[in-house]
Amino acid sequence: MSRTWTSVRSLLPGRADYRVLRTSWRSDLLAGITVGIVALPLALAFGVSSGAGAAAGLITAIVAGLVAAVFGGSNVQVSGPTGAMVVVLAPIVVSHGVGAVVVVSVLAGVIVLLGGLLRLGRTVSYLPWPVIEGFTVGIGVIIFLQQIPAAVGASATGRSTNSAVAAIESVAAADWPAALLPIAAVVAVAVVMLSLGRVSGRLPASFIAIVVVTLASLVFALPLATIGALPHSLPLPAFPVVEMGSLASLVGPAFAVAALAAIESLLSARVAASMADTGPYNPDRELVGQGLASIASGFFGGMPATGAIARTAVNVRSGARTRASAIVHSLALLAVVYLAANVVAVIPLAALSGVLIVTAARMISPTMIKQVLRSTRSDAIVFVVTALITVSFDLIIAVGIGIGVAAFFALRALSTASGVRREELPGDPAVGDERIALFRIDGSLFFGAAERLLDRISSHRGIEVVIVRLSQLQLVDATGAHTLAELVTALERRGVTVLIKGIRPEHLQLLDRLGVIGSLRHPNHLFAELDPAIAHARSHIARSHTARSSVPRVGDATA
Incomplete structure (x- = not known):
């Protein structure tokens, strides 16, 4: 009985999560505010890019970020909407409508929660490095392609669920030369972000870039599409309403979202543990926390959440020591909803596209690609196959096929060594x-x-x-x-x-x-x-x- 309770207790929050808060609260507070500033444009951008809307992205960053911070297994992990999740959600929105996102969020959260309770957290260690890098590159390419419609001022609504095809269709349907204006906004954001990145890695470059472009849009009355009205408060939690007929069609997408949420969150937590001496992470508790986060996000009308590697890295570099910093990050975003919703509403959509295009470009590391391609022939094949299938078909299918190809080469090598x-x-x-x-x-x-x-x-x-x-x-x-x-x-x-x-x-x-x-x-x-x-x-x-x-x-x- 005592062993069972110890096992259950390891998955629950405790006083040990904040044992150093007495001495670290200043750095945690500053880190949380910094991450909140960085997370704001990303949350809005990912919400818009997924098709669920800017409000859904912001709600996810607040609700899921808070729940995952309290219940998750990492002391410095920051959670919310991510680019990888957008890649999976965008086709779901096209096929099933925006309302399906809430249902998928709850279903996927339950699946991830069960994974944590069943102690499946260590399974991410079985993912080969070429597979991880392959789908990371594929995700970067897809995020870039998903921004093309907003970058040229054309809607992708009703177009293909394949990001490459939708990008081509959007360029063809754009109103030229009027499309040059949103393209100029995208370029301006990219220039500001890249320039500030060279000056200092600590500056919230995406936030500053969006402020610059938004002010220019207001001063010169530029005809750029904006985010539009946002709620001035969080909606009341409600159980998603779904018909039984459509529920069956969402089970498959929910498993895909759950698999991605688990993989990305555990990878991010593992990276965070290697970046700072803030204690080890508990992979099973991380799944429990992420599962609860996606469930809570769905109840408030948000999206599925995962651990966010980029925001977690900013959190660590800003001096975070406990999960209090991630909590502050969510509270800072909550303050935006109540105090600055009207200001956020005038941000041009093209500016958000610029942020995501730079984010996508940073996900594709030429140095890493060279390392994989120069390692072994089998690893290079696994990497290329995973990346191509990610872009061409589906992220989860790509991971499955990538693992299968890697397993084939591993078994062949093991057989040869025998x-x-x-x-x-x-x-x-x-x-x-x-x-x-x-x-x-x-x-x-x-x-x-x-x-x-x-x-x-x-x-x-x-x-x-x-x-x-x-x-x-x-x-x-x-x-x-x-x-x-x-x-x-x-x-x-x-x-x-x-x-x-x-x-x-x-x-x-x-x-x-x-x-x-x-x-x-x-x-x-x-x-x-x-x-x-x-x-x-x-x-x-x-x-x-x-x-x-x-x-x-x-x-x-x-x-």
């Missing part, structure tokens, strides 16, 4: 040694290598005794054990005596259950050491030779 080697019998040679074969199986005996390896043993002829050394066998699965049992049975059926030496304790139960030991001619054909096995094989050869010598030959005088 082998069967015939060894010379140690010590002085004895009569009949040529009829004894000593084989050593190295590496792994699993479904990808078992049949190929064991075929090499069974192909030897003129042998009366086979000794199989398993002490160097590192891995064996059910297929390998079953194939080994079939080999022993086949050799014994041919009159070849099989001796097995050195079964490791961790493999003994599996080999016994699948009939390897039972297929031996006699229980004493199982040995722990090599010398007794060789002595037994030589005695067997000697007895066989004596038996053959005592058989009368046709034509002998004794016949």
Whole structure:
């Protein structure tokens, strides 16, 4: 009972989350305000880009950011709407409407929450690095393409769910040369952000760029589309209304959103833990916190949330030490809703597109791409395949296929590293040694290598005794054990005596259950050491030779 309570307690908030707050509250407060300033344009931009609206993005940053900060497993993680989530949500909005986002948010939150309760947090460590970088590059490309309609002043509504096709259609449908004005706003934002980034990494470049372009738009009365009216307060929480017929069609998208939320949040938390000495993160609690965050966001009319790597990095660099900074970030955004909604409403949509275009460009690191492409051929293939499928089809499908391709190359490498080697019998040679074969199986005996390896043993002829050394066998699965049992049975059926030496304790139960030991001619054909096995094989050869010598030959005088 105490162990169960300890396990549950590790997933809940506690006083330990704020043990250093007494000394760090000033830096946490400053970091939270800084992250809030950085998060404001991103929250608005991601909300608009997803199709759910700027208000949904802002609500998500406030509600989900607060809930994830309190219940999540990282002390410095900042959560909210992210570019990767926009990539998944935009097609959902096109196919099912804006109202589906709220339902998907709640469903995905429940799935992520269950993942945390089932202790699935460590599974993200199984994602290969080329897969992670591949879909990161793909996400960057898609975010860039998604901004093209707003950048040229054309709506993507009713167009293709594929971002590349929608971008082409938007450019074709744009009102030229009037489209040059929003393009100029995008360029201005990009120039300001990149220039300030070179001056100091601590400046809220996106916030300043949006202020500059918005002021220019107001002063010169530029005809740029704006965000429009925002609510002056948070809406009351409400349970999403959905018809049962449409609910079934949203289950698949909800699982896709949940998978992305879990992957991105755990990756962000892991990066945060490596950036600062603020304590380790709890991956299972992180899933619980993110699940609750998306559920709460859905109840308030927001979007699914994830941990945000960029905002988390700003939080850490600004001196955050506890989760209080992420809480302050949400409260700062809440103050914007109540105090500055009218000001935010006049921000040009093209300015938000400029912020996301720069964000997308920063996600694509030429140095990282060179590193992956120069690593190994298999890793380069995994990276390219994942990136291409992400852009062409779907992010979750891309991750699945990327993992599958990586697994194929890993299994091929593992199979190649495994082998069967015939060894010379140690010590002085004895009569009949040529009829004894000593084989050593190295590496792994699993479904990808078992049949190929064991075929090499069974192909030897003129042998009366086979000794199989398993002490160097590192891995064996059910297929390998079953194939080994079939080999022993086949050799014994041919009159070849099989001796097995050195079964490791961790493999003994599996080999016994699948009939390897039972297929031996006699229980004493199982040995722990090599010398007794060789002595037994030589005695067997000697007895066989004596038996053959005592058989009368046709034509002998004794016949």
